[in-house]
Amino acid sequence: MPDAKLHNAQMLAAVFHGAERITIERAPIPEVARGEVLLRIVRTALCGSDFKLWHKGAEFTAGHEIFGVVEMPDHPMHGRRCVVYIPTHCGQCSACRAGATQSCLEVSSLIGWNRPGGYAEFVPVPENCLLPVPDDIEDSLAPLLLDTIGTSAHAVRFVRPLVPPQSGAPVLVTGAGPVGLGVVLALRSMGYADINVSDPNAERIAIARAFGAKAHPTGDTSRRFKLVVECSGAHAARNLGIEVVLPHGALVLVGENAAPWMIEEGRVFRRKDFYMIRTFYFPVGDFEENVELLRRHKDEYRRLVDLEFDLASLPENFARFASGKLIKPVLAFE
Numbered sequence: 001m002p003d004a005k006l007h008n009a010q011m012l013a014a015v016f017h018g019a020e021r022i023t024i025e026r027a028p029i030p031e032v033a034r035g036e037v038l039l040r041i042v043r044t045a046l047c048g049s050d051f052k053l054w055h056k057g058a059e060f061t062a063g064h065e066i067f068g069v070v071e072m073p074d075h076p077m078h079g080r081r082c083v084v085y086i087p088t089h090c091g092q093c094s095a096c097r098a099g100a101t102q103s104c105l106e107v108s109s110l111i112g113w114n115r116p117g118g119y120a121e122f123v124p125v126p127e128n129c130l131l132p133v134p135d136d137i138e139d140s141l142a143p144l145l146l147d148t149i150g151t152s153a154h155a156v157r158f159v160r161p162l163v164p165p166q167s168g169a170p171v172l173v174t175g176a177g178p179v180g181l182g183v184v185l186a187l188r189s190m191g192y193a194d195i196n197v198s199d200p201n202a203e204r205i206a207i208a209r210a211f212g213a214k215a216h217p218t219g220d221t222s223r224r225f226k227l228v229v230e231c232s233g234a235h236a237a238r239n240l241g242i243e244v245v246l247p248h249g250a251l252v253l254v255g256e257n258a259a260p261w262m263i264e265e266g267r268v269f270r271r272k273d274f275y276m277i278r279t280f281y282f283p284v285g286d287f288e289e290n291v292e293l294l295r296r297h298k299d300e301y302r303r304l305v306d307l308e309f310d311l312a313s314l315p316e317n318f319a320r321f322a323s324g325k326l327i328k329p330v331l332a333f334e
């Protein structure tokens with residue numbers, strides 16, 4: 001589609017009204033600012049973090065696990081298959097120069113949150129948020145390179161120097177959603193052997209076991225772990241992490257929760273040396289390694305994509321996803 005046709009043209013986009021209501025509506029194709037390109041969306045994966053927008057409504061088009069093709073005939077990236085890196089970043093500040101692009105000190109917009117996202121046919125993307133996807137990665141798996149692989153692998157890489165795999169240390173992953181299951185695969189590929197997973201959902205535990213982890217009963221405090229990777233965002237799981245992390249071990253908080261979290265500064269918290277770490281998303285520089293991770297475990301990641309559907313059926317499929325029946329449903333465009 002040439003540029004001129006897109007100008008003033010319309011597209012279909014999902015509108016999150018709040019109170020669990022989504023409608024599909026015509027909307028103008030978003031303006032593309034200087035330094036940005038227009039991406040024709042091919043796939044957008046649904047994400048549990050969108051539940052808050054589903055409940056409260058979204059100011060901008062939601063959706064942030066985006067894969068598409070650049071649609072800018074005069075641009076050198078035209079026609080390239082790319083996934084979209086969510087955090088906008090300046091590339092110049094001390095955080096960006098140190099490689100921590102997800103923690104840029106100067107700009108902090110998130111695509112799909114503070115600017116238009118991927119539950120629509122087109123999205124404007126800053127050039128430095130385009131991550132080209134090699135041809136051997138199929139469309140349906142490409143969005144997994146973001147949250148499912150990027151976020152989880154970064155959490156493991158970040159904590160690895162503190163609790164190296166060579167130590168044979170027992171690891172607990174709490175929450176076996178896409179990120180928790182991604183953490184299991186990242187741990188395995190980095191050489192961790194004793195991986196345990198807890199989640200109240202038996203189907204998710206079955207997948208974790210198929211990925212090489214052992215089941216650990218939810219809420220069980222009878223065993224201690226050198227590394228705890230908390231992926232559920234549940235306060236109870238965070239508190240349990242504080243309790244079961246071994247001295248000199250590390251608790252990594254990957255899961256998110258909008259409600260305030262109170263830590264009781266009792267004996268368990270006070271009388272132990274341990275690391276409590278938060279990680280967010282991943283640095284742009286990790287992308288090549290993340291593509292490798294996807295290649296190595298393609299069949300396993302493929303298992304997470306349990307449904308593909310079109311934009312018209314987003315409202316019903318988002319509700320199914322919210323009820324916990326699906327792991328990583330993917331919205332597919334023609």
Ligand SMILES: [Zn+2]
Pocket residue numbers: 046047048049064065147
């Ligand atoms: Zn997400």
Ligand SMILES: [Zn+2]
Pocket residue numbers: 089090091092093094095096097103104105106107
């Ligand atoms: Zn920066």
